[in-house]
Amino acid sequence: MPRAPRNATAVTDYPGGPDNVPRAVASALRRRGIIPSKGKKKDVSDPYKLKKGDLPDDIGGLKTAMEVHIRILWNVLSQTAIPLLPDPNVLANFALRYTDAEALRKLLNDSTTAARNRATDRMVLTAVQQVRQRCVSERSSIISTISRVPDNALHIIFTAVHSAGLTVWRPDVLGGTPTSPYNGSLEAIALWSFQQAAAVFAYSHLMPNLKYLEDFALLRRIYLNFVFSYLRKKIVKEKRVPGTAEKEAQDNKVYKLRSDLTDRRYTYLKEHG
Secondary structure, X not given: OOOOOOOOOOHHHOOOOHHHOOHHHHHHHHHOOOOOOOOOOOOOOOOOOOOOXXXXXXXXXXXXXXXXXXXXXXXXXXXXXXXOOOXXXXXXXXXXXXXXXXXXXXXXHOHHHHOOOHHHXXXXXXXXXXXXXXHHHOOOHHXXXXXXXXXXXXXXXXXXXXXXXXXXXXXXXXXXXXXXXXXXXXXXXXHHHHHHHHHOOOOHHHOEOHHHOOOHHHHHHHHHHHHHHHHHHHHXXXXXXXXXXXXHHHHHHHHHHHHHHHHHHHHHHHHHO
């Protein structure tokens, strides 16, 4: 491969002209200052990911409470569970029923929503029972946290879903934007039911600061971070490489065990010289 002339002062000095400069030669010319250094690639950051300092210092367990709430809604009750996406027929039917999220918000805030039919009550009861059964049959820190959410809060959560004419709560995180009518409506369900459940102290064991319960903008940022950043990435990774979630969970488990062992050894050496 031709090399850059030692006395090269411009890219045009390279045999074949500037359009034929190989990558290795271009690097050499950059080191000599003949070609401008490449600028750093722009960091296309995740617009929904929360960064350090984005949340108030005194929110307590509010973020964790919201994440637990979404896990209950989306039936993502373990670290390895992959959220399911909506059925195309559900999206089509929902579009016929609601033209925007505001219509659903009015429904949720309407006092007549409480007057549900028996079919809805049965579906809500079944959903609550399914969560309780999993809390008994499975073991994990997430399940343990969910098991402490009282039944009346679970009723609030699933009533909001079924009152909207849905059987399951599944955002369209791959095919739609957060502001689409369907996703906007599911966001309304999540935030409204979270406010109602938190107000009756459903998440008191997580110690959220309830003064932020009416801060809609803050709640929405936490929601978007978990749904359209964290969980969406989880779905994408699993689609690309099946089994990724399980492997990451195992890696985290091994890391935690090693970290705990290191801490114990340090404590022992500190105490025994």
